[in-house]
Amino acid sequence: MAIRLILLGPPGVGKGTQAKKIAEAYGVPHISTGDMLREAVRKGTPLGREAKAIMDRGDLVPDRVVIGIVSDRMAGEDCRRGWILDGFPRTVEQADALGAMLTNLGGGVQYVVSFQMEEAGLVRRLSGRRSCESCRAAFHLFFNPPKQEGICDACGGRLVQRDDDREETVRERLSVYRRKTEPLIAYYQGRGLLRIVDAGARIEEVFPKVCEIIEGQSPGGVGTAHDHPEITGGD
Numbered sequence: 023m024a025i026r027l028i029l030l031g032p033p034g035v036g037k038g039t040q041a042k043k044i045a046e047a048y049g050v051p052h053i054s055t056g057d058m059l060r061e062a063v064r065k066g067t068p069l070g071r072e073a074k075a076i077m078d079r080g081d082l083v084p085d086r087v088v089i090g091i092v093s094d095r096m097a098g099e100d101c102r103r104g105w106i107l108d109g110f111p112r113t114v115e116q117a118d119a120l121g122a123m124l125t126n127l128g129g130g131v132q133y134v135v136s137f138q139m140e141e142a143g144l145v146r147r148l149s150g151r152r153s154c155e156s157c158r159a160a161f162h163l164f165f166n167p168p169k170q171e172g173i174c175d176a177c178g179g180r181l182v183q184r185d186d187d188r189e190e191t192v193r194e195r196l197s198v199y200r201r202k203t204e205p206l207i208a209y210y211q212g213r214g215l216l217r218i219v220d221a222g223a224r225i226e227e228v229f230p231k232v233c234e235i236i237e238g239q240s241p242g243g244v245g246t247a248h249d250h251p252e253i254t255g256g257d
């Protein structure tokens with residue numbers, strides 16, 4: 023089955039967590055612009071140097087930069103059998119560019135899964151998030167704790183907090199999401215691609231809901247965020 027999925031949603035809603043599970047279950051690449059940018063920052067490449075200050079203050083990296091890296095990645099051989107986009111597109115300009123990219127590559131988006139939950143829950147998830155500095159495995163101090171405090175279950179590496187998970191940066195990321203990314207909910211709803219998932223449930227409960235959408239067994243919610251204030255925080 024060719025999976026071509028966009029995971030859309032605010033910071034901390036669980037896009038990366040679910041994307042990894044879907045990628046493993048269906049054998050398609052997980053393309054995370056956040057992960058690619060953090061890798062560039064770690065390596066100190068010109069892209070990383072340009073992106074670091076922007077990411078640290080919770081703003082978006084310029085569209086032309088992100089569109090360039092996604093375009094290169096999606097031309098990869100492994101993307102022929104499908105992909106999961108996590109954190110891209112994030113602006114209408116990026117969504118338009120993705121549409122043009124996919125027309126050139128000969129394919130389209132299968133579904134846009136919009137993960138939604140109330141804002142207080144997002145802040146809780148982000149403040150407790152830890153990831154392994156070696157293998158990047160993700161944990162949460164309360165919801166998904168490692169067996170041994172501060173140590174990765176998978177590789178024994180050290181667990182660290184992301185620089186942009188500090189409280190003031192989180193507030194800015196949420197504000198940027200509302201202004202620049204939330205309009206994509208209406209954008210994709212208008213194209214008949216949007217499926218809404220209540221991401222406030224446990225990780226193991228959210229995953230089957232996404233699988234049902236992928237396999238066409240569930241239509242998911244198809245309304246807008248404003249039709250579902252109970253799962254968006256009603257902002």
Ligand code: AP5
Nearest residue numbers: 033034035036037038039055056083109147151162165225
């Ligand atoms: P990016 O890395 O994409 O960050 P984000 O979108 O803000 O999303 P997060 O990674 O914070 O959250 P998530 O939804 O993946 O949640 P997760 O699964 O980790 O982007 C970072 C920055 O890069 C941006 O601010 C921007 O500067 C730049 N950037 C990236 N893409 C860009 C683009 N396209 N254009 C311009 N700039 C771009 O889960 C969070 C925590 O909760 C984890 O600890 C997890 O274990 C836990 N958790 C997950 N699900 C559950 C659950 N169901 N129950 C309980 N806990 C859960």
